[in-house]
Amino acid sequence: MILKGGVVRESLDVRSKDYIMSRPAFFVDKYIAILLLSDDVASRAYVNLKQKKGIELGIRVDIVEKPNENDVKNVLDMIDEFNNDSNCLWIIVQLPLNESLTPHLATILAKIDVKKDIDGLWGALLGYSQIGYVNFLPATPRAVVEILKHYKIDTIWKKITIVGQSNLVGKPLAMELMKQGATIFSFNIYSDQDVMKKCCRRSDIIISATGKLKMINKDYLHSQWGQTLIDVGWWKINGKASGDMDFNDVKDDVFAITPVPGGVWPVTVSCIFANLIDMIEMFG
Amino acid sequence: MILKGGVVRESLDVRSKDYIMSRPAFFVDKYIAILLLSDDVASRAYVNLKQKKGIELGIRVDIVEKPNENDVKNVLDMIDEFNNDSNCLWIIVQLPLNESLTPHLATILAKIDVKKDIDGLWGALLGYSQIGYVNFLPATPRAVVEILKHYKIDTIWKKITIVGQSNLVGKPLAMELMKQGATIFSFNIYSDQDVMKKCCRRSDIIISATGKLKMINKDYLHSQWGQTLIDVGWWKINGKASGDMDFNDVKDDVFAITPVPGGVWPVTVSCIFANLIDMIEMFG
Numbered sequence: 038m039i040l041k042g043g044v045v046r047e048s049l050d051v052r053s054k055d056y057i058m059s060r061p062a063f064f065v066d067k068y069i070a071i072l073l074l075s076d077d078v079a080s081r082a083y084v085n086l087k088q089k090k091g092i093e094l095g096i097r098v099d100i101v102e103k104p105n106e107n108d109v110k111n112v113l114d115m116i117d118e119f120n121n122d123s124n125c126l127w128i129i130v131q132l133p134l135n136e137s138l139t140p141h142l143a144t145i146l147a148k149i150d151v152k153k154d155i156d157g158l159w160g161a162l163l164g165y166s167q168i169g170y171v172n173f174l175p176a177t178p179r180a181v182v183e184i185l186k187h188y189k190i191d192t193i194w195k196k197i198t199i200v201g202q203s204n205l206v207g208k209p210l211a212m213e214l215m216k217q218g219a220t221i222f223s224f225n226i227y228s229d230q231d232v233m234k235k236c237c238r239r240s241d242i243i244i245s246a247t248g249k250l251k252m253i254n255k256d257y258l259h260s261q262w263g264q265t266l267i268d269v270g271w272w273k274i275n276g277k278a279s280g281d282m283d284f285n286d287v288k289d290d291v292f293a294i295t296p297v298p299g300g301v302w303p304v305t306v307s308c309i310f311a312n313l314i315d316m317i318e319m320f321g
Numbered sequence: 322m323i324l325k326g327g328v329v330r331e332s333l334d335v336r337s338k339d340y341i342m343s344r345p346a347f348f349v350d351k352y353i354a355i356l357l358l359s360d361d362v363a364s365r366a367y368v369n370l371k372q373k374k375g376i377e378l379g380i381r382v383d384i385v386e387k388p389n390e391n392d393v394k395n396v397l398d399m400i401d402e403f404n405n406d407s408n409c410l411w412i413i414v415q416l417p418l419n420e421s422l423t424p425h426l427a428t429i430l431a432k433i434d435v436k437k438d439i440d441g442l443w444g445a446l447l448g449y450s451q452i453g454y455v456n457f458l459p460a461t462p463r464a465v466v467e468i469l470k471h472y473k474i475d476t477i478w479k480k481i482t483i484v485g486q487s488n489l490v491g492k493p494l495a496m497e498l499m500k501q502g503a504t505i506f507s508f509n510i511y512s513d514q515d516v517m518k519k520c521c522r523r524s525d526i527i528i529s530a531t532g533k534l535k536m537i538n539k540d541y542l543h544s545q546w547g548q549t550l551i552d553v554g555w556w557k558i559n560g561k562a563s564g565d566m567d568f569n570d571v572k573d574d575v576f577a578i579t580p581v582p583g584g585v586w587p588v589t590v591s592c593i594f595a596n597l598i599d600m601i602e603m604f605g
Contacts, residue, residue: 143454146452146454147454151445160445160448160449160450160451160452160454161435161444161445161448161449162448163447163448163451163452164444164445164446164447164448164449164450164451165444165445165448166444166448167444167447167448167451167488167492167493167496168430168444168447168488169488170427170430170431170444194511194512196512196513196516202499204451204452204453207499208451208496208499209451211495211499211505211507212451212492212496215486215491215492215495215507215509218509218511220506220507220508220509220511220512220513220516220517221495221505221506221507222504222505222506222507222520223495223499223504223505223506223507224504225499225502225504227478227502227504228478228480228504229480229504232480232504232523233504235519235523236506236520239516239519
């Protein structure tokens with residue numbers, strides 16, 4: 038089975054749009070602020086995608102660029118303004134920052150009001166979720182979970198390998214799946230490849246967000262057992278996108294797999310808005 | 322090697338005491354408030370231990386019991402008072418709560434000012450630490466890490482099995498050891514025992530906080546490879562304490578092991594005060 042992201046995205050978007058349209062008085066002056074503080078081309082493309090999705094769903098998204106983006110104080114003042122503006126629902130600081138701001142990353146993210154930190158970058162929401170007070174997952178790990186849910190692939194009590202331990206994907210995904218009662222094998226780039234292979238072969242679900250092109254191949258799979266593979270990787274080689282998994286090598290040996298392109302990534306932007314709706318419901 | 326907790330406790334206490342004595346003007350009116358809201362005998366004993374340790378280290382610890390402990394509003398008001406009292410450094414709500422308060426657990430813990438939440442129960446500190454902004458570990462997982470550090474048992478890039486996924490021990494320990502670059506195998510009570518055994522055999526370090534008496538025996542170990550075992554379990558059978566590991570069965574086959582009693586638990590209370598010192602240094 039090919040786990041296409043498009044249908045998952047659509048069902049998330051329908052839910053978000055219905056919610057926004059059902060509360061016109063609340064949303065009329067509300068907006069999301071995205072701070073774009075670098076010249077990174079991929080960041081600009083991603084920010085534009087977020088803005089387009091916002092318009093599609095009926096919520097204003099302001100992309101804020103400042104000529105004096107190198108001035109930390111100025112950036113902090115901007116965030117403060119958004120914190121204090123009750124019409125600003127969420128503040129997104131698009132990462133990576135430019136070079137001169139990077140040393141101030143913690144200070145900048147810390148400035149964002151916890152309840153406006155849609156990306157959960159500042160950690161408090163992750164902690165609340167770890168304890169179980171709220172359910173919150175940043176957009177990318179949520180996209181993984183939404184795909185599994187949509188295609189009715191059970192995670193409870195399953196064995197799940199997660200390759201990658203980043204703050205944005207690997208760590209929150211491990212926490213979330215532990216909450217669901219899964220046994221977790223968590224690997225990083227320094228992990229013993231032989232052990233990783235053995236654990237992958239034993240896993241019901243393999244999730245890769247490691248950033249090694251086509252690393253997961255047939256060698257990592259159980260020969261009979263129908264496994265599910267979720268590929269969070271994204272590479273563009275000679276104009277062609279591919280992921281952490283060698284799709285053509287493994288596709289006939291698995292129960293289900295997300296393609297690249299068209300798997301996890303199309304779902305992530307929709308998850309930002311799904312998070313927005315959930316947080317409004319939680320925090321009012 | 323037997324990893325005795327006593328020396329680790331002593332070195333942590335010396336550091337805490339030196340710090341407190343070096344800042345007499347700061348600490349003179351400061352105190353820690355412990356809310357004891359149940360009749361649980363073990364809780365009372367543990368709270369008394371904390372108070373005794375505080376006195377030993379030079380900081381006042383107030384145990385607060387209220388006759389109307391069943392009144393949620395009263396409990397929340399008390400917490401508010403401590404939040405607003407600048408002399409109150411930390412607020413500890415001793416768990417478990419009594420039965421009538423248990424449904425209000427989240428509300429009660431949420432009331433504690435993040436910067437006074439020494440136990441990290443409310444999650445925000447865990448999230449901050451997950452992101453890497455602060456280093457924070459609740460007392461019990463910190464005790465595990467302090468023992469490993471004291472005995473110079475390296476965790477970087479190691480394979481580590483953690484049996485147990487609780488909010489207080491298993492989850493924060495997994496996050497912390499991921500930050501240190503370890504490969505993590507995380508199990509819960511529903512996990513496949515056969516896979517757990519295989520992962521244990523492959524691990525450099527096995528940490529058990531699962532609450533199954535003497536579950537880890539020779540079957541779980543590699544026959545030649547010197548492994549380190551950390552036992553967070555605590556059981557009292559016929560007046561004799563023992564842990565999650567079958568100490569006598571495994572002790573000759575491992576590189577190092579914490580005994581029960583005398584291993585992890587004596588270090589935990591000292592870790593509360595070590596956390597106190599670190600948080601004062603971080604947040605002022």
